[in-house]
Amino acid sequence: MFISYCVSGVFGVKTDEVTSVMEGDSFTLHTHLTEIQRRDLIVWMFGPEETRIAEIYKQSINMFVSNERFKDSLKINNQTGSLTITNTRITDSGLYKLQIQHFEVLSFRRFSVTVYARLPVPVISRNSSQCSSSSERSSASKCVLLCLVMNVSHVSLSWYKGNSLLSSINVSDLNIRLSLPLEVEYQDTNTYRCVINNTITNQTQYLNITDVCQPCSARLSVPVISRDCSNCSSSSERSSVSKCVLLCSVMNVTHVSLSWYKGNSLLSNISVSDLNIRLSLPLEVEYHDTNTYRCVVSNPVSNQTQHLNITHVCQPCSDKIQCFSFTGAVIQLILSALVGVATIAVLVDDVRSRRAGQKQRHQTSHPESEQCA
DSSP states (O other): OEEEEEEEOOSSSSEEEEEEEETTOOEEEOOOOSSOOTTOEEEEEETTTTEEEEEEETTEEEEOTTOGGGTTTEEEOTTTOOEEEOSOOGGGOEEEEEEEEETTEEEEEEEEEEEEOOOOOOEEEEOGGGOOOGGGOOTTOEEEEEEEEEEEOSEEEEEEETTEEEEEEEEOSOEEEEEEEEEEETTOOSOEEEEEEOSSOEEEEEOOHHHHSSOOGGGOOOOEEEEOGGGOOOGGGOOTTOEEEEEEEEEEEOSEEEEEEETTEEEEEEEEOSOEEEEEEEEEEETTOOSOEEEEEEOSSOEEEEEOOHHHHSSOOSSHHHHSOHHHHHHHHHHHHHHHHHHHHHHHHHHHHHHHHHHHHHHHHOHHHHHHO
16 A cells, blocks of 8 residues: 655656555556657666666666665566565665656656554553552542553554544654553543554554453452361361362452363353452362362453462361361260270279189188188
8 A cells, every 4th residue: 555646846857756655565656758768768766875776778677686675676667667666664765766868858756755564553551550459449530541552653642532632642763662641530431542543554442441440460469279167077088089168269359350270271250340358269179189270360451370289278177176067076976985885894894803803812712711601
């Protein structure tokens, strides 16, 4: 794509031409001759030093291929002498000069060419240096945004509210990072867009306030994984098929999602929009599960991840009595009672045995007295 138009010239010709073209496209600079005569001289030059890049003399074409700038990209029409440049680059921008000697008349034409880079789509992000915590947000508070483009030149970057221009910034030279701020209210329902444009094209990015105006990434805390003690079982009940119930929790969060993943597969998810003191999401796993689990809290700006260590987390709860089930407790009491009864029985039998032994020894040592009696 290119644009060409004429302006008044003072170089011995009627007009000069200004041409704009997108990088990678082709453009043609015309001599406006219908046919070259044998004795005509056509010379094409480039830059302030008027370096020769191509010429036709006596209907013989000479391309100055030693010029690396235009290597393999120059074509000249042998009928009209018009010059075509293909696969254009930014460095092809500049002033081109045409010299024509036709029937002993010398004339000149100048062409100003600008090659524009392909425009990137602007990126809208929150200015983290200006963000506030979730507790400070209100309907009248502000969200500071940045519209950003990288590696651009000869462009304008603008913010629009509907069709009204709010602000704009221009750059002519190569700029590594061009950004333009905008401050909006959190509850603003107007339509905003950021536009980058040059002479021949533009790119637009629309603003979604709900998605972009979230707490900054630094506000997200790492989730905490703990065992749900109300559902844990005693160690005697643990087996390869028993379950361990876990809770992933985050505190003081808003506009976030809390998710459990098994490997890369989403298992469960919960989202909250309003302020929530404590957001929790349960997960039930087997004690001997060897899969990889992780809990992730995220918003459109950032995320935080906590990986699960089943061996470490799935241990008996700190208050073991509370973690036992009712059935388990009854079994424990019955076992204790049985052990007590057995102990008493052993003691009684031992006492009886000792008394019988003492009586037998006494009769053996005093036989006469027993007979007299």
